[in-house]
Amino acid sequence: MNTHEAIQILKEKGYKMTGKRKDILNFFEASDGYRTAKDLIEHMEISYKNISFDTIYRNLHLYYEMGILEKTVLNGEKQFRISCAQHHHHHFICNHCGRTKEIDVCPMDEVANTLSNYAIEGHKFEIYGLCPLCQSA
Amino acid sequence: MNTHEAIQILKEKGYKMTGKRKDILNFFEASDGYRTAKDLIEHMEISYKNISFDTIYRNLHLYYEMGILEKTVLNGEKQFRISCAQHHHHHFICNHCGRTKEIDVCPMDEVANTLSNYAIEGHKFEIYGLCPLCQSA
DNA sequence: TTGTAAATAGTAACGATTACGATTCATTAT
DNA sequence: ATAATGAATCGTAATCGTTACTATTTACAA
Numbered sequence: 001m002n003t004h005e006a007i008q009i010l011k012e013k014g015y016k017m018t019g020k021r022k023d024i025l026n027f028f029e030a031s032d033g034y035r036t037a038k039d040l041i042e043h044m045e046i047s048y049k050n051i052s053f054d055t056i057y058r059n060l061h062l063y064y065e066m067g068i069l070e071k072t073v074l075n076g077e078k079q080f081r082i083s084c085a086q087h088h089h090h091h092f093i094c095n096h097c098g099r100t101k102e103i104d105v106c107p108m109d110e111v112a113n114t115l116s117n118y119a120i121e122g123h124k125f126e127i128y129g130l131c132p133l134c135q136s137a
Numbered sequence: 138m139n140t141h142e143a144i145q146i147l148k149e150k151g152y153k154m155t156g157k158r159k160d161i162l163n164f165f166e167a168s169d170g171y172r173t174a175k176d177l178i179e180h181m182e183i184s185y186k187n188i189s190f191d192t193i194y195r196n197l198h199l200y201y202e203m204g205i206l207e208k209t210v211l212n213g214e215k216q217f218r219i220s221c222a223q224h225h226h227h228h229f230i231c232n233h234c235g236r237t238k239e240i241d242v243c244p245m246d247e248v249a250n251t252l253s254n255y256a257i258e259g260h261k262f263e264i265y266g267l268c269p270l271c272q273s274a
Numbered sequence: 275t276t277g278t279a280a281a282t283a284g285t286a287a288c289g290a291t292t293a294c295g296a297t298t299c300a301t302t303a304t
Numbered sequence: 305a306t307a308a309t310g311a312a313t314c315g316t317a318a319t320c321g322t323t324a325c326t327a328t329t330t331a332c333a334a
Contacts, residue, residue, distance in 0.1 A: 015280085015281095016279095016280060016281065016330085016331050016332070017331080017332095018280095018281065018282085018330080018331075020281085020282080021281090036321095037321075037322080038321085050283065050284080051282085051283080052282060052283045052284065052285085053283095053284095053285090053321095053322075053323085054281090054282070054283075054284085054285095054323085054324080054325090055281075055282055055283080057321095057322065057323070058281080058282085058323095059281095073210060073213065076210065076213070076290090076291085076320085076321075077320090077321070078321085078322085092252055092255055092257075095258060101252070101255065103248055103251065103252075104251075105244055105247050105248050105251070106244075107242055107243075107244035107247075107262060108264075110242050110244075111240055111242050111264065114240065114241075114242070115229055115238070115240075115264070115266075117269040117272075118229055118238070118264075118266050118267065118268060118269065119266045119267040119272055120229075120264060120265075120266040121232060121265050121266040121267065122264075122265045122266070123262070123263065123264040123265060124261060124262070124263050124265075125244060125260070125261070125262045126260065126261050127245075127248065127252070127255075127257060127259075127260045128257075128258050128259045128260060128261075129252075129255055129256045129257040129258040129259070130255065130256040130258065131255060132254040132255065135254075135256055151311095152311085152312095153299085153300050153301070153310095153311060153312065154300075154301095155299080155300075155311095155312065155313085157312085157313080158312090173290095174290075174291080175289095175290085187314070187315080188313085188314085189313060189314045189315065189316090190290095190291075190292085190314095190315095190316090191292085191293080191294090191312090191313070191314070191315085191316095192312075192313055192314075194290095194291065194292070195292095195312080195313085196312095213289085213290075213321085213322085214289090214290070215290085215291085275334100276333100276334090277332105277333090277334085278331105278332095278333090278334100279330105279331095279332095279333105280329105280330085280331080280332095281328100281329080281330070281331085282327100282328080282329070282330085283326100283327090283328075283329090284325100284326095284327090284328100285324100285325085285326095286323105286324080286325075286326105287322100287323080287324070287325090288321100288322080288323070288324085289320105289321095289322085289323100290319105290320090290321090290322105291318105291319080291320080291321105292317105292318080292319070292320090293316100293317085293318070293319085294315100294316090294317085294318095295314105295315100295316100296313100296314085296315090297312100297313080297314075297315100298311105298312080298313070298314085299310105299311085299312070299313085300309105300310095300311080300312085301308105301309090301310095301311095302307105302308090302309090302310105303306100303307095303308085303309105304305105304306085304307080304308095
């Protein structure tokens with residue numbers, strides 16, 4: 001997913017394209033990991049001194065609903081990253097910088113048969129730690 | 138982990154044993170799944186009309202720090218259950234009632250070698266859905 | 275260019291959690 | 305048993321992330 005693709009999706013669905021929406025997309029495209037709403041606010045305030053919480057959260061949710069962003073929760077905060085979900089996968093997430101690495105292993109295949117009477121609706125598999133860059137720093 | 142064991146741990150570490158602390162343990166021993174602070178407050182208010190948030194959260198954290206309770210976060214709320222961590226394992230968690238089922242599969246063995254330059258500090262693997270009881274209801 | 279619905283600012287409200295001073299209580303040493 | 309003392313608790317305010325609301329502004333289509 002990149003900014004261009006995302007803009008196409010928004011247009012198709014009839015959403016209006018604003019400068020703020022483009023900047024939000026650029027912010028996430030330039031990040032290669034999870035970012036909090038607060039991170040985004042700090043970035044947006046450079047260009048838009050008085051940007052509203054409402055705008056931040058409304059657009060984060062919009063992008064999430066449209067599959068443009070992925071979401072997770074860390075330390076009680078929602079975190080978002082550009083969607084890379086062409087195929088099913090999980091993430092290593094750096095505790096220090098939020099950068100992610102794709103993990104293609106998914107444990108669900110192994111597990112499904114031990115849960116035959118259970119209706120599975122979702123699962124979460126995440127690995128936390130320090131990425132190579134943050135270890136040397 | 139059961140109430141008796143937990144009381145032993147508290148005594149050994151020099152914590153005082155109060156009626157409220159025992160009741161909290163009983164509440165979690167009687168549950169077989171994750172419960173929120175709110176669930177616990179509702180239960181405690183039956184016996185202690187004016188119990189304080191402070192008491193609830195202080196003791197939840199104390200028990201968690203001592204390994205008496207396990208913790209997870211669901212829908213932005215911290216949830217706790219009696220610890221069953223004699224061995225490493227994960228959980229299926231019912232979205233409706235919070236009941237859990239132990240999962241002995243752990244994907245980390247498979248994954249570790251693909252993260253050779255990463256310092257792994259933790260991981261989370263949880264499966265969500267409806268347990269057999271909640272499906273029939 | 276104008277009309278209209280969508281997007282936004284500014285701000286209040288919310289829910290979960292944490293924090294704190296004053297009071298009560300469990301434990302231990304007498 | 306009792307008194308001393310430090311821990312536990314209450315009552316409540318504060319905090320944090322997030323959601324919600326109204327008035328205003330803006331993107332886009334006619």
